[in-house]
Amino acid sequence: MEVKTSRKAVYISLPKKYMAGLVKNYELDHGLFIKGLPSRLGERYVKAYFKEWGTITVCEIKVSPDSGINEAMAYVRFSTEDEADSADWAGPHIIGGSEVEVRRIVCPKMKDSDDQVAAVPVTLQN
Template sequence: MSAPGKKVFELFVSKIPWTLGTKEVKEYFGQFGHVRKCLLPFDKGTGFHKGFCWIGYTTEEGLHNALHKDPHVVEGSKLQVQQNMMPFTWRRMDKEAEES
């Protein structure tokens, strides 16, 4: 198994209901493993999140636990969950968020 930081253990989650915030999303996905990062981007114009997020786990086990559960239903909404195949650049997203 690769050392943490050398391999990406990330999910991309979409169809997140507007009633959920970062805390609730992180708590939900925390049941599968330790969540290192949860990025739920917000739209500055509307104040609502954009309906998708990235979840970063500290271990591959957390990622696999989340991927093997189906369906993911939160507050009556079925979330779309898939492995993020491309390494996510957190700094790039932060820059883009500042510029929007």
């Protein structure tokens, strides 16, 4: 039985030694999750900061208007695993005058088409 799910990315943060198991079974995108980013900064600023370590394929910034704090989060995806590792290991990172928290993450690759839906196998137990 398969359950249809919405097309949302799953970001996974694991120690490097455990990522080998994921690499065997999935094609992965490699990137960083950045927390504590000043909310006044845009994607161009974040891309310019991280381009020193490689080619950035995606940069997304989210600001929570309800949080009451003046901080944002960002996801930066690199073209290779080595580039993402280099950017992670180069820390601590100070972006826009603030030291930010950076976590190395992976995300299973998804098709770009919006009309596709991921299928998740489900086993029912009695």
